[in-house]
Amino acid sequence: MVIKDPKGTLAEARTVILPTGQLEVRAAAGRFSLDELVGFAARANTKRGFLFLSKVLGKHWPVTPQSMREIHLELAARVPTNLPGPLLFVAMAETAIGLGQGVFEAYQAACPERAALFLHTSRYRVGDAPIIEFEEAHSHAPRQILHQPTDAALRDLFLTARSLVLVDDEISTGNTFLNLIAAYRALNPVINRVHLATITNFMGRTTDAALRRRFGVGVTIGAALSGEFTFTVGKMPLVAGAAQCFAAATESGASAAFGRLGIDRSLSVPTELIEGLLDTIRPSEHTLVLGSGEFMHMAFLLARRLEEQGLDVVVQSTTRSPILQWGAVSHTLTFPDTYGEGVANFVYNVAPGRYDHVLVCHETPANAALHRLANALGGRLFHFLSENAVEEIPVRRP
Numbered sequence: 001m002v003i004k005d006p007k008g009t010l011a012e013a014r015t016v017i018l019p020t021g022q023l024e025v026r027a028a029a030g031r032f033s034l035d036e037l038v039g040f041a042a043r044a045n046t047k048r049g050f051l052f053l054s055k056v057l058g059k060h061w062p063v064t065p066q067s068m069r070e071i072h073l074e075l076a077a078r079v080p081t082n083l084p085g086p087l088l089f090v091a092m093a094e095t096a097i098g099l100g101q102g103v104f105e106a107y108q109a110a111c112p113e114r115a116a117l118f119l120h121t122s123r124y125r126v127g128d129a130p131i132i133e134f135e136e137a138h139s140h141a142p143r144q145i146l147h148q149p150t151d152a153a154l155r156d157l158f159l160t161a162r163s164l165v166l167v168d169d170e171i172s173t174g175n176t177f178l179n180l181i182a183a184y185r186a187l188n189p190v191i192n193r194v195h196l197a198t199i200t201n202f203m204g205r206t207t208d209a210a211l212r213r214r215f216g217v218g219v220t221i222g223a224a225l226s227g228e229f230t231f232t233v234g235k236m237p238l239v240a241g242a243a244q245c246f247a248a249a250t251e252s253g254a255s256a257a258f259g260r261l262g263i264d265r266s267l268s269v270p271t272e273l274i275e276g277l278l279d280t281i282r283p284s285e286h287t288l289v290l291g292s293g294e295f296m297h298m299a300f301l302l303a304r305r306l307e308e309q310g311l312d313v314v315v316q317s318t319t320r321s322p323i324l325q326w327g328a329v330s331h332t333l334t335f336p337d338t339y340g341e342g343v344a345n346f347v348y349n350v351a352p353g354r355y356d357h358v359l360v361c362h363e364t365p366a367n368a369a370l371h372r373l374a375n376a377l378g379g380r381l382f383h384f385l386s387e388n389a390v391e392e393i394p395v396r397r398p
Contacts, residue, residue, distance in 0.1 A: 011227070018042040019326055020049030021234035025202070027227035031074070037199060037225050039328025043321070046236050051321075053328040054199055057169050058300060059095050060323065060348045062288060062314035065304035071224060072102035075197045078222025079107055079165060083193050086115035088161035091259075092168040092176065093121040093144060094319060098296030100167035101259060103197055105266040107165075117157040119262050121146045121180070122294060123320075124254035124339060129261055132187070134179040146180065148187075149262035158262060163193040170200045171221075172229070174211040181215060194219045204228030252339040253364030257386050258298065269302045273382075273390050274309065277359070283310050285356035290379065291317035292338050292370070293345070295363040298384050302361060318347050318373070333376055336369035338362060345369070352377055366393040 012034045016023040020042045027034045039061070041051040055061050056071045089107070091100020097120045104118040121144045125131065132146040149155040164184065166177050177196060185191055194217055201223035203211060212219050254260065258267070281287055287306065291299030296317045303315035318335075320343055325332045333347040350358075358379030362370055366381055374381050374395045381393040 014040075016040045016050075016327075018050055018234070019324060020236055022232045023050050024230045024232075025227060026229070027225055030225055032224050034225065034227075041328045042324040042326050044324055045322065048231075049233060049236055050231055051323060052170050052200055052202065053323075054169050056199065057095065057099055058291075058296065058315045059098070059169070059317050059319060060321070061328065062316045062349060064314055065300060065307045068098075068102065068300060068315065069106075069304065071099070071199060072106040074224050075099075075103045075167070075199070075222060076106035076110060079103075079195055079197065080220055080222075081111075083163040083165075083195060085163065086117065086157050086161045087163045087165055088158060089116060089118045089165045089167060090146065090180070091118070091120040092166070093123055094294050095321070096168045097259070097294050098291065098300050098317070099169055099199070100197075101267075101297040102300060103165075103167050108266060115157060115264075117149075117154060117161065117262055117264050118259055119146060119149070119158070120259045120294070122254065122260050123341075124252040124260075124294070126252075126254050126256045126260050129256075132180070132183045134176075134183045144176075144180075146184070147256075147260050147262075151262065154262040154264060157264065159188050160190065161188060162190055163195065164191050165195045165197055167197045169198065170202065171196060171198045171223070172202045173207070174203060174214075178211075178214060181217075192217050196221045196223075198223045200224065201226045202229050252341065253367075254294065254339065255363040255384075258295070258363065258384075267297065267301060267387050269298060269305055270388055270390055273302070274305050277306060278309055278311075281306070281311055281357050283312065285312065286354070287311055287313040287357040287359065288350065288355040288377075288379075289313060289315045289359045289361060290347070290350075290377070291315070292360065292362040292364070292373075293318055293320065295361060295384070298387075299359075299361040302359070302382075316347075316350070318345050320345055322346065323348060333373075335373045335376065338364055338367060338369045338373070340364075340367070340369075347373070347377070350377065371396045 012027045014025045038052045041053040089104040289303035331351045358377040
């Protein structure tokens with residue numbers, strides 16, 4: 001429904017009855033409509049029983065690379081041109097890692113003269129690099145870490161950045177950003193500007209203004225869609241099992257090569273990989289490129305290259321987020337954790353047999369969980385050892 005608010009601004013209003021409660025959403029008019037950007041889902045999470053499920057993020061919903069690229073460009077263009085440099089871009093795990101790296105690369109392409117560094121937060125420790133720890137309070141897996149770069153030049157950018165660009169798929173309270181900013185400013189007190197880049201900003205005008213006061217520095221927000229919501233909790237299903245079982249000594253197989261320790265340039269995929277896939281996939285066939293967990297951006301880059309060659313391709317990722325099969329989630333596949341943490345992982349909206357080809361991109365060494373996933377989807381496994389070294393792992397069929 002389209003309505004007018006008291007100030008005469010066109011807006012969309014929606015009431016959604018979920019299995020976990022009632023969600024009231026109001027969105028301001030803009031370039032994108034509510035339905036273009038999000039669907040609605042219910043989460044098996046007592047802290048937050050709803051989810052704005054993005055249709056352009058490439059996480060829980062299959063998305064064309066071109067649609068993802070459009071959002072990357074949109075959010076990069078909303079980064080103020082007067083931010084003092086250097087700039088530090090930080091993408092929030094797990095969901096927004098690919099989004100953040102895409103926005104960073106789009107910004108860098110538009111502003112190559114600006115010094116900028118990209119990092120993403122993580123649920124996994126890599127090596128012995130010093131870390132910043134903070135919490136995402138409403139999450140089912142609240143513990144997050146941000147690694148400090150070990151490379152001298154990148155560490156200098158990290159410690160001298162004057163503007164912080166935080167990227168997430170959705171903002172509803174801003175508390176997670178506040179927690180991260182407080183921890184980061186203890187290391188870098190010269191930060192004096194913060195920009196929040198997000199697909200949807202549902203904080204509302206009142207919360208938005210309060211958040212700006214709480215940051216303690218100048219803050220701007222660039223969202224593809226803005227609005228507000230209220231959620232009335234109903235009957236909440238029990239959550240089966242833990243969603244985070246972090247142990248510092250656990251070897252997750254997470255890589256240091258793709259953004260956890262910082263990167264100041266765009267990434268690419270090997271031409272040889274593209275050429276090999278073009279020999280085995282016909283343009284008329286449907287192809288899914290599937291990232292795994294936090295390893296999302298290389299899957300997007302691979303899918304984008306294949307799309308540029310005329311293939312019918314979409315991209316998304318596996319996740320640890322427990323979402324009920326309802327609303328925007330039509331199918332759920334559950335499989336063991338590919339990072340060895342012992343928590344359930346999921347693929348949503350990908351029914352077996354829907355695609356002619358499924359290319360599973362992973363950073364961890366091949367393990368039983370990855371083979372199980374590939375078998376369930378009839379897929380192939382591609383292990384990204386680095387940006388330039390990718391090996392296809394023969395799938396062990398049952």
